[in-house]
Every structure is written in structure tokens, then in C-alpha cells.
Ligand SMILES: Nc1ncnc2c1ncn2[C@@H]1O[C@H](COP(=O)(O)OP(=O)(O)OP(=O)(O)O)[C@@H](O)[C@H]1O
């Protein structure tokens with residue numbers, strides 16, 4: 001994360017702090033640069049800054065492919081028990097055991113703040129985290145878990161083909177994409193058709209695996225996949 005501040009933020013300084021209590025250890029890395037979400041939004045030409053969070057959650061996202069692979073935040077967020085990025089008005093939190101959330105912050109703050117917390121008695125190893133997302137017998141980054149909820153903004157429903165394309169953007173870089181529908185009550189027919197039939201037919205080498213579906217979501221997914 002310190003290297004991220006150095007290579008990507010354009011900040012003149014970076015502040016690192018660490019605190020340890022009886023239960024856990026928390027580290028924070030702060031810079032006063034461009035801001036991570038804004039930087040990603042600009043580089044990818046995203047319509048909404050919130051889409052930057054969805055892209056980070058997918059993994060393999062880098063704005064500097066010559067020098068980077070886009071694995072830093074994806075894997076760091078899963079090694080820690082709590083991983084938190086705040087920048088501008090947005091706040092991305094990954095809590096082990098809970099699903100990813102997007103919280104909107106009231107006011108714009110400059111730069112990027114990354115907070116990482118690990119339980120002092122954590123038994124998690126970096127190797128097991130890498131193995132979770134690798135293809136069997138390989139060391140590649142082949143699999144990802146995408147919280148579909150991040151494509152759904154407050155007060156919106158996932159109904160359209162354009163929302164679906166936002167979700168499936170860059171999916172073809174993975175062999176397996178687990179679609180985690182946690183927090184999504186229902187989806188529309190066109191959305192489901194675009195993801196599970198149109199995208200899937202166009203990219204047969206990427207396997208889509210939906211999980212945590214409500215009966216309403218499952219019904220739409222079944223309709224779309226039976227039409228393939
Ligand atoms: N502190 C920051 N300020 C501005 N942008 C950032 C910052 N940290 C990360 N980013 C943006 O987020 C992207 C993803 O970061 P991540 O660490 O996951 O990948 P990477 O640094 O590009 O590649 P790798 O970590 O594998 O070398 C970066 O390419 C950059 O665009």
C-alpha cells in the first residue's frame with residue numbers, strides 16, 4: 001500500500017502508522033494525492049466514481065499495466081480481517097466473513113486512506129489466500145468473487161443491459177467468476193439475460209457461478225441459462 005502511494009498517488013508525502021492492542025493490529029497508510037477512486041474513474045473512463053469500487057473488487061485492475069499487475073489491493077484486502085479504503089466521498093470496506101460494502105461519506109476528502117486490521121491470533125496465511133483464487137495446480141490469479149451488490153446503487157434495481165455490462169466488464173480475464181448475489185433481492189430479465197446468456201455465450205472460457213441467490217434471483221438466472 002505504501003508502494004501504491006509512491007507509484008500511483010502523485011502525493012508529496014505518505015504517512016504510515018501502526019497500532020497494536022491486545023486483540024488486533026491496525027496499520028494505516030495515508031497520502032495526499034489524487035485519490036484512488038478518482039484516478040481509476042479517469043483512467044477507465046467510468047461514468048460514476050462508484051464504479052471504481054466495483055472494478056477494484058473484481059481484481060486485476062491496474063492503471064499502469066507496464067509496471068503493475070493489479071493484484072495489490074485484491075489480495076491485501078483478503079489477507080486482512082478488515083480492509084478499508086477511504087477517498088473522496090467514498091469508502092470501500094472489506095470485512096472477512098462479511099460481504100463488501102460501499103458507504104458514501106458526507107464530504108469530499110483529498111488523497112487516499114487505507115486501513116488494514118489483522119487479529120493478533122489470525123491463523124490465515126498468505127499462501128492459502130493466493131490458493132483460494134488460483135486455478136487448481138496453478139499459481140495464477142484465475143478466480144474472483146464479485147459482490148453483485150456493488151453494481152447496484154442505492155434506490156436502484158439491476159434491470160438493464162447496460163448495468164449488466166458494467167458488471168461483466170473485464171470478467172473475460174478470469175477463468176472463474178463467482179457472482180455473489182448477497183444483498184440483491186431481485187434482478188430484471190434483461191440484466192440476467194445479458195450476464196448469464198449473452199456474456200456467457202460470448203466468453204465460454206469464463207465460467208460464471210452464481211451464489212447466495214434469493215428465489216427471485218434464482219428464477220431469473222434459470223430463465224436466462226435455460227435459453228442458452
Ligand atoms: N494511493 C493511491 N492513490 C491513487 N491511486 C491508487 C492508489 N493506490 C492504488 N491506486 C490505483 O488503484 C489501482 C489498483 O491498485 P493495486 O495495488 O491493486 O494494483 P497495482 O498497484 O496497479 O498493481 P500491483 O499492486 O499488482 O503492483 C492502481 O493501478 C492505481 O490506479
Ligand SMILES: [Mg+2]
Pocket residue numbers: 003004068071072073
Ligand atoms: Mg499495488
